[in-house]
Amino acid sequence: MTDCAIGIDIGGSGIKAGAVDLRTGQLVGERLRMATPMPSTPQAVVSAARRLVARIARAVPEAADPATVPVGIGIPSVVVDGITKSAANIDPGWVDYAATFEFSRALARNVVVVNDADAAGVAEMRFGAGVGQLGSVFMLTLGTGLGSALFSDGKLVPNTELGHMEIRGRDAERRSASSARVRRGLSWKAWAADLDEHLIAIDRLFSPRLFILGGGVSKNPEKFVPFLTVKVPIVAAELRNDAGIVGAAMFAAERMDAAQAAPLEPPGAERAPDPAT
Numbered sequence: 104m105t106d107c108a109i110g111i112d113i114g115g116s117g118i119k120a121g122a123v124d125l126r127t128g129q130l131v132g133e134r135l136r137m138a139t140p141m142p143s144t145p146q147a148v149v150s151a152a153r154r155l156v157a158r159i160a161r162a163v164p165e166a167a168d169p170a171t172v173p174v175g176i177g178i179p180s181v182v183v184d185g186i187t188k189s190a191a192n193i194d195p196g197w198v199d200y201a202a203t204f205e206f207s208r209a210l211a212r213n214v215v216v217v218n219d220a221d222a223a224g225v226a227e228m229r230f231g232a233g234v235g236q237l238g239s240v241f242m243l244t245l246g247t248g249l250g251s252a253l254f255s256d257g258k259l260v261p262n263t264e265l266g267h268m269e270i271r272g273r274d275a276e277r278r279s280a281s282s283a284r285v286r287r288g289l290s291w292k293a294w295a296a297d298l299d300e301h302l303i304a305i306d307r308l309f310s311p312r313l314f315i316l317g318g319g320v321s322k323n324p325e326k327f328v329p330f331l332t333v334k335v336p337i338v339a340a341e342l343r344n345d346a347g348i349v350g351a352a353m354f355a356a357e358r359m360d361a362a363q364a365a366p367l368e369p370p371g372a373e374r375a376p377d378p379a380t
């Protein structure tokens with residue numbers, strides 16, 4: 104089992120990265136951050152990731168070996184079989200981009216690319232506010248966009264994208280993401296009412312047992328959680344800004360371990376011709 108992996112969290116405004124101790128979910132060494140390149144084209148973001156991984160490899164001895172330390176990348180996009188399929192808050196060049204292949208080539212490491220909210224959710228379920236929570240649980244990340252990760256008895260149902268549910272004729276995240284509060288100059292209370300409407304709509308469709316709210320605003324839950332009326336328990340995420348990095352690293356390590364555990368055909372063991380044919 105790999106004990107260390109690198110996680111990268113690509114956001115609408117910043118890219119965060121760090122080496123993660125997978126036994127504890129803690130960062131090993133510093134958390135690095137750089138502004139997301141504008142425009143956030145795949146080429147620009149891939150080269151930013153290459154620079155971040157090189158800096159981490161120099162600074163953290165446990166993360167130096169490309170053969171044993173994989174990289175997980177969380178990105179605000181639907182990700183299916185390593186292909187990014189949507190681009191709500193990043194450059195449209197990510198639609199149908201062979202992300203896993205291109206990052207692997209540029210970083211010369213094993214790379215796994217996943218949706219950013221799915222990554223953050225996996226980390227919260229393992230090390231944070233979701234530990235031991237069964238039934239349907241939603242982790243929602245409130246940032247530039249609103250990301251969602253659904254867990255059923257602790258197992259992720261990927262790519263749920265509830266930021267794009269339609270409420271009042273448009274994408275719900277246009278009103279409920281935390282960037283919407285700043286963009287529209289709203290008070291916490293006024294923004295909480297819009298977020299509440301979104302949470303109530305999700306409750307109507309999924310009846311979750313718990314909402315875990317993450318993203319930068321999870322640092323100040325007292326500013327808006329008291330205004331929420333939805334009849335579902337709400338907790339603030341515990342890993343705060345590190346959840347996306349930690350979860351991405353967990354995905355990478357699990358994928359690499361699974362690949363190593365898969366039985367390999369011994370060399371030269373091609374199937375013998377079937378004598379009956």
Ligand code: BGC
Pocket residue numbers: 178179180181189191192218219220221244246247248249250251264266276
């Ligand atoms: C994107 C999601 C992402 C969320 C949070 C949304 O606009 O469609 O893929 O998880 O923002 O970044």
